[in-house]
Amino acid sequence: MKKFLSVLASFIVAGMFHAAAAQDELTPEQQAAAAVADRQAVFKMLRFNIGPILDMTQGAPFDAELAERNGRRIAAIAPMISEVLGAMDTRGHDIETAALDLIWDNLDDIEVKAQALIAAANEFSAAAAGGDMAATLGAVRALGGACGNCHESYRADDD
Numbered sequence: 001m002k003k004f005l006s007v008l009a010s011f012i013v014a015g016m017f018h019a020a021a022a023q024d025e026l027t028p029e030q031q032a033a034a035a036v037a038d039r040q041a042v043f044k045m046l047r048f049n050i051g052p053i054l055d056m057t058q059g060a061p062f063d064a065e066l067a068e069r070n071g072r073r074i075a076a077i078a079p080m081i082s083e084v085l086g087a088m089d090t091r092g093h094d095i096e097t098a099a100l101d102l103i104w105d106n107l108d109d110i111e112v113k114a115q116a117l118i119a120a121a122n123e124f125s126a127a128a129a130g131g132d133m134a135a136t137l138g139a140v141r142a143l144g145g146a147c148g149n150c151h152e153s154y155r156a157d158d159d
Contacts, residue, residue: 032093039084039099042077049073050147053124057140064131071125071143078121081114081150082107098156106154113150120146 026034049070056062089104090097103110120142127139 029093029095031088032090032095035084035088035090036095036097036099038087040097042080042084045077046074046147049077050143053140053143057137062133062136064128064133064136067128067136068125071121071128074143075118075121075125078114078117081117082111085110100154100156103154110150110154113146113153116149117143117146 052060052063053067053070056067085099085103086107090099091101091104120139124136124139124143128136130136
């Protein structure tokens with residue numbers, strides 16, 4: 001429930017930025033902050049959905065329905081990745097973000113990686129729909145790899 005409330009709060013904050021934009025002209029820094037809030041909301045939704053899947057690989061009870069549903073959600077959210085990243089180049093703004101500046105020089109590659117995530121999520125969902133735990137958990141590697149491919153290139157280390 002805590003995760004859900006955190007994700008919901010992210011969407012509310014992003015919505016507040018957009019509501020303010022409709023009422024008044026935003027400064028470039030406010031526009032950048034809104035763009036970052038939007039993309040962080042998308043990534044929080046992805047994390048919200050992949051979390052229970054990864055938990056299953058670490059010993060949480062296997063739930064084929066949850067795995068299939070969350071995989072389909074990831075496939076549905078993933079097309080937004082290149083859209084939210086391409087909405088505004090936030091380089092040069094004093095905004096805290098894990099996004100590396102080279103994202104905006106490589107939006108075509110971001111799109112390719114987002115499409116790979118969609119494909120992996122759909123394959124994972126299909127495996128989960130079969131109800132076979134081994135096949136489903138085996139498909140997690142490709143799904144996680146599709147996420148990791150983008151992180152390796154375009155996200156600052158958490159260290």
